[in-house]
Amino acid sequence: MGLLTKIEDRPTPRNVYNWRVYFSSAVAAFAAVMIGYDSAFIGGTIALPSFKAEFGLDRLAAAEVNFLSANIVSCYQAGCFFGALFGYPIGQLWGRKKGLMFAAAVFVLGAGLMLGANAQRGLGILYAGRAIAGLGIGCASNLTPIYIAEVAPPAIRGRLVGLYELGWQIGGLVGFWINYGVNKGMPAGHSQWLVPFAVQLIPGGLMGLGCIFIRESPRWLFSKGRRPEAVANLCWIRNLAQDDAYIVEEIDAMDRQHREQLATVGDGFGAPFRAVFTNRELVKRLALGGSLFIWQNGSGINAINYYSPTVFKSIGVVGTSASLLTTGIFGVIKTAVTIVWLLYLVDHAGRKVMLLIGSLGGGLCMYAVGAYIAISKPAEHSAAAGKLSSGGIAAMFFFYLWTAFYTPSWNGTPWVVNAEIFDQHVRTLTQASCAANNWFWNFMVSRFTPQMFAAMGYGVYVFFATLMLLAIPYVWLLLPETKNVPLEDMDALFAPGVKRWKAHAIVMREVRSRTGMETGASEGGGKPAGGWVEDA
Template identity: 30%
Template sequence: MSTDQPSRQGKSALPPLVAGAYRKRLGLISVIACFGGLLFGYDTGVINGALRPMSADLGLTPFTEGVATSALVFAAALGALLAGQLSDLWGRRKAIILLSVLFFAGTVFVVTTPNLELLVTGRILIGLAVGGASTVVPVYLGELAPYEIRGSIAGRNELAIVSGQLAAYVLNAIIGTTLGHVEGVWRIMFAICAIPAICLFVGMLRMPESPRWLVEKGRTDDALTVLKTVRTDDRAVAEVADVQNVKKEEEHQHQIGLRAVFANKWLRRILLIAIGLGIAQQLTGINSIMYFGQTVLIESGFDQSAALIANIAPGIIAVIGGIIALKLMDRLDRRKTFIIGLSLTTACHLLIGLSSIILPAGNPVRPYVILFLVVAFVGSMQTFLNVAVWVYLSEVFPLHMRGLGIGISVLMLWITNGFLSLYFLPLVDAVGITGTFFLFAGVGVIALIFVITQVPETRGRTLEELEEDVTTGAIYTISDHAGHSAK
């Protein structure tokens, strides 16, 4: 597929993207920023193996286990909203530095807690940081990346997230099997979170601010200086001019901030679409598997020790899927990626439900079949949905509402995640694996219809071109035309 839509649409003629030392600089920035994604992944994944020893140590009940788990998730919803607005006001870089401090402080609370109250306090601090990272890091990367490779650059954060989750599963398995006899072993599992938090803090002190945010704040010279470190000089000048032109048009038409969102039906529509996409991603049940995969595997027939080790398999396939997704992001349209992903995940849900009926409890094959299907589900999700959704949310909003727009969208995503994490185990207990995954399959069909009928295409256009198309509603006409042409 060609990605030269800007020239086709006659909007922008940026100098071509060429090889150079600036690509290494861009790579370094993405590595440092993605420590936020690594923390996101580790902090959400570590509970998977730490929950049982933590519950025994602190005397938690099933209800307080749910509270300790979901506290992070609901706090992440608030963190996503607050950090999005903070990054609009204060800057993407400073917001990420603040998040690194929250990650570290929350880890200290959790590791040293003598009771549930301080545990929940620490989980809330970490949750605020996780939600903030899920909002600000993709925007930061998306605003620094050239549009030709924006998908693979912004998508690195999702790869970092699943790498963090895999690290949590592997370290949980190693620590749990070698130090399981040590009192408070779960504290060691959580303490590891402090290392990437320190790396993120120190690294971001030396990273630049988003050039697009700088232009928005009237600091054009600073923006050009930053952009020249990650582009050729002529490309940097042309991009800054594009951002300036769009900013002037918005100011002339009074299209600034929250008021502009409510006054413009196309901005309201794109916000609702982004919210719907985030909710659809969560309603696949992916994070229920990532948080409670060990429990699902025990329910399928593995014993506790085997489930802890087998739980590494979904983590491995998630990282492999993330690597494949980065290769696809700049080659395959976002809509097509979503449709493939939802089709595959829904099929996996149906097969998991059917296999749990065909292979009754006690059948020696049952746990391995369900493990294979869970791995297939996670692989499909990671290859075609997770990376693409986060990239989409980071690029689809106009600059003046980008932090607010992704903040609201991710707020709703995390609220959905929170309710699933709170009620997933009771749901499995009430209707079993069969009913749970059939329910996910039904939701998957609805999500597929939503994507096909509502979600517009964003690949292959600069952020400034997308901004104009979203604000005027042209993005829906372009997507419809592209869809008809593909047929």
């Protein structure tokens, strides 16, 4: 099996894997570039001496600086939380495409406001801009995975939804290195810290412009009874004629699901609420999807993203330039591993397996870092030494190894799973809930990380490591594998009485039997009737 080999649920024409589906997914995924950039640049930017000097942070006690830094960072996550909730009515009533355009416009407005901050105006306009930008990002974080999942063919759905994660890492990579660049290449002053804020406008503008050229989700159009438009968009995205057998089958599945929706829960704004909260199984599934973001944030990733200078200082890295350089390498590793995850691991190794491996490896690495800090207390000695000890180098190795375990597992997989596991008629609502869960826990971590490091020291690493290991039995017992399962068959994975660690094999046997594929191929042991299909 090659790197780009696809395991299909049914015989699929090569035309389906065309530039249109990749372009549409990439445009939507630009929302993640904005998210990743913010998570990476903000901690380093507010740590620049020029920023501290302009707003008087260099004259405050450490506790006061921690308080203000936490407020600057976390007001963005607060906006994201409410934006994710507002994404439901926007995506339900306006559609995915218009919703993404609206999100991009709100983000650009907020990013523009941030540029008005200076010593005379104070931090108020910065707070307001970050909260407004957060509203746009929260809305986009709801709609982007939904849109991509709805336009993607099953064999590359994980890969395409994974573009969201790749965008996050690309944005993060730029954010980490731009702080290093302005610190080394620009004189200290107002412009030095303003440039990283201004760069936010680029991905926001590109996303808004790109949305003009993509098509609305056919599945959303079907759910609204706009069948002719839905069929036309589906044919455009798949690059196939309306009478092609593949299109006929996919339209039949959408028609069937729409009829079932009308018969069981009806249509309208409140129908998804009735469908979810009157169905115990869906409530359980919603709780499961939302809880994945508790474990994701419990890994410590956002403490590292938003406060990377603090994290590396605790290991013994001193000096603004050294801290930003180390953070930049962290971003490079995340991006490189994300590409491997995107091209191969997510659709071949699967979602569940990667979460289990990431939890075990990441937890052990985080324990190693915490043990080094507890024994050596590098923050007390690194300034005199001027460089990392051999123990410090080992701790950095385990930290970067933790990055390699975390990135292809908990970083993007929860978004992929939540975009897949719900029916079309409730997907916008459930994704709003799951995205809001992410931003709530993101807010909690970003708001209290400085205080945690001040109070707990190495205990912060022990805390996050323990949570990663506790995620292992949780995922094994409760989460079924979802790779290659058609969206219309997701309910079968959660059927009462079916053990979650066996559900994938059972469902894929049924899918392949129904669509004429050889049985047994779901676990990689056989080939589809038409053979493996690779990207041209």
